[in-house]
Amino acid sequence: MQKQIYSDALLRILKHEQQISLESLQIIDESYQMTLFLREVLGELKDHVITFGFSDNSEEIEFFRTIKPQILGKLIYYNKLYRIETACPCPVTSGKLYQKYYANELHHIKEEHNDQISHSEFYRYYRSGRTDRDHEFFELGKINYNSGLSSYVFEIDHHFSTYYDYKVARILAYDLLLTYLLTKISKEAVESRYNEHDICWTDSKNALIEMIYALYCSGSLSSGKVGIRKISDKFQQIFRIDLGDIHHAFHRMKERTGSRTVFLDHLKTSVENYMDKDLV
Template identity: 55%
Template structure:
């Protein structure tokens, strides 16, 4: 059984780009993405239930990296749909207060349910030494005093901790979404004034490659003399290329400790540019 993360992310990006170009209302996009991701999750679940994982590492990779990306996005878009459909007005102070209160609720949930847990620190540190306990079926240790939500999940398709990773991903996406609602200066429509011009511009390399480029521009103060934050810079690239950039800080920390060159994409850029220059000689 093989479920490829890059293919899944590509399908999600394609659907997001398609809906963004067709629909004006955020609520419509959120609803359609919720349906799309729910169907995708059902298809993936059927594959998992039908076939066995080739080895332990494939199982860990699925529950640590693949399923949480789909479930995290599903949680995110469903939450956006609920937020948009219960918003009392379309603008004004009441509108501002509504989204500010939603951000407070999100931060409160983050403190109570995510950031204070040992698992969150484990995941954020990019550790792998307990992956065999956290991301394999049938490895749940009830002596850890897990929250009662563990009894509500399908244990044939969840290790419990994959759900936690999904909520971390959803939380970060919601945080960015709410900031764009609260701060007009960070609204996608004002960052890139004419979205129609950019709808055909897509990022065709890996997500890690784009994150590497963003951090390089940030570290070199190449954009706005370094006065723009990494989160806003990432948001601009996410909107420009219509591609999700999940958990950029975690991805960056993984780059710092990866084997071989830590700047693989930048090295490739240099090589490609020099090769292109040599063609004109």
């Protein structure tokens, strides 16, 4: 029964994460919404654990080694992501200033990770996949204060943390942040190699937005499991174009007189005309 509750919580998070990704137009909004949701789920699990406890030691170890760190790790990740994106001073999404900002953020999290996590004995234990000391690290009331722990240990809720579950969460959050920032930097590095001979978008911005929404609404990309923001980001990256507020532009299209899909109609006519030429 307990394990089902934990599994349900992780499934709820996955589904909510997918839904928010589909609905959010900006990573700032996505990270903020996920931070609120993950705090709520973690609070519910805390109430359950404090009220009902664990059926045995193995369940307790699994919870603090695997279940809670997955949730807390994502909470740390999304909260940090929100802070990174809201602090970004760049008015545009490319260029040297843009790349330098994310490179600096990457440097900071690597330094913090090295100082606080990666040089510890516990880090080597966890990364190696060992389980022989799990009873020391992932059971309540087993904290060894003689091992020179961080002062954070005195601030934790000892009814809902073994201290090391937080360490695992930090490791998982670091992995997620590392992937995100490296993607940001590599994206800019690829874009910096583009020149005037590369493929670029030469029609109107509204035309491209129309096509992006068509692909999104039809579920043609990733079986419909990718959000409009991510599709838009990819097209802006490919064609090196800033589409601005595509959500607002789409709502203006809905109010058009006559055809509301001018560009899509044009595409259909162009293809049919090309086909007819082959018949001549």
